[in-house]
Amino acid sequence: MRVLHVITGLNAGGAEHQLRLLLRALGSDVECEVVTLTDPGPVAEAIRADGIPVHVLGMRGNNDVTALPRLVGLIRAGRFDVVHTHLYRACVYGRIAARLAGVRHVVATEHSLGDGQIEGRRTTAAVRGLYLAAERIAAGPTIAVSQAVEQRLVAWGVRPDRIAVVPNGIDPDELAFDERLRKDARMRWGIADDAFVVGGLGRLEPGKRFDVLIEAVRPLRDVTLLLVGDGSVRRQLEAQASGRVVFAGATGHAREALCAMDVLAAPSEQETFNLAVLEALANGLPVLYTTCPPLDELAEPVANASKLPPEAARYREAIRRRLSTLDARSPAQAPFAASALADAVRDIYLSRTPEAAGKTR
Structure with a gap:
């Protein structure tokens, strides 16, 4: 055929x-x-x-x-x-x-x-x-x-x-966590090995609500925000950001960026799928998200994925909880192969x- x-x-x-x-x-x-x-x-x-x-x-x-x-x-x-x-x-x-x-x-x-x-x-x-x-x-x-x-x-x-x-x-094998990739990515983007990194992955467009993440991490002195992607609101987000926000630009593949993160946050309210959330779970990352239809449509909740309203205060609170209970990366989850x-x-x-x-x- x-x-x-x-x-x-x-x-x-x-x-x-x-x-x-x-x-x-x-x-x-x-x-x-x-x-x-x-x-x-x-x-x-x-x-x-x-x-x-x-x-x-x-x-x-x-x-x-x-x-x-x-x-x-x-x-x-x-x-x-x-x-x-x-x-x-x-x-x-x-x-x-x-x-x-x-x-x-x-x-x-x-x-x-x-x-x-x-x-x-x-x-x-x-x-x-x-x-x-x-x-x-x-x-x-x-x-x-x-x-x-x-x-x-x-x-x-x-x-x-x-x-x-x-x-x-998703292909779980091409998203698997790799310590070498983590070190290489953090070195390239100027992020310390021991920094706690909250990641955002996707096009920098208004609907992704990465402005919520910038406000969420602003008072958190021990947190670096890594935004991976490019788009029409990049300059606006850069003007809003503090010194602990790294703009990595677009990437050909998500794996290296995910390896550099400690948690993925996705506050967008409009999503048809939200692939970044599933890719992060396959990498073993905990996920904070607002809308992810495939997860929301599952009969049982997925461990390590927390649904939140798109409010800076709620994301800040969830990030603080992650900071206070730091543990090893979770087992990878890949419900959609x-x-x-x-x-x-x-x-x-x-x-x-x-x-x-x-x-x-």
Whole structure:
């Protein structure tokens, strides 16, 4: 079976890393290629290093319709059985292009649909209308990464029978704690070996509420805040921060940064999944969080994960408790494995493409 994954871009981000993990976990029985509509970025390099072709379409913006015939031609030339789209722009262009290219089997993963926003843009009537028009043209299933995303898609008007809930996955082995990585990361970022480090991991955007963490640690003299990521509010956060806040910038992979931390804090109120929380648990870190749909949807609470309101005082209190009861790193927890993600996605491909089952290799 040949599958073309269409994604908006391949810079460092949760959806982009999920695609890389999915491609790796699918293995050789599904022959995949990737096309990125815009800047390939570091994740494209990682995917290519795994031996998977990455095509760059070179779109100049959301309204660059000249990209559509190029994408149609690429799909036709590759003789793909399935087109799988990721992120808003790719879902719109990819679904339309697949239909024009004659591919009947289109799967879309909805990674980032929040309340009132999708990938940082407001969900105006025009945004919803374009999304739904493309979804109906494709006539294929949409994978929701959590039940919360499923509920939002239904509220938008997507039929429930066209939605499959498949949680994101992680690879525990590539997130495992390593003492050498911890020392190297702390040395590079100028953090003392014996410092207590609270970490924030993700794009520096308003919705992540890293301002809450800056206020939470301000009076805590023995705590360093490590913010790993980049984004539109970095300068604003730097102006708010004290001298014990380290801005590490974007990272190609989370493991080294997680190894440098003693606790991960995630005060964002809007999340479709919150991959950073699960990555931290797999690294053995205790986690303080406000919203993490996959954890909130589990029948039993996950040890070492504490849910808090997004208030500086509550995060400060929880950090103080951690300081007073310092212990060794906890056993790693990985309730969502990439292998399970790949198995579920492979089943969706085959259920929608019964004639392709004979081509599986």
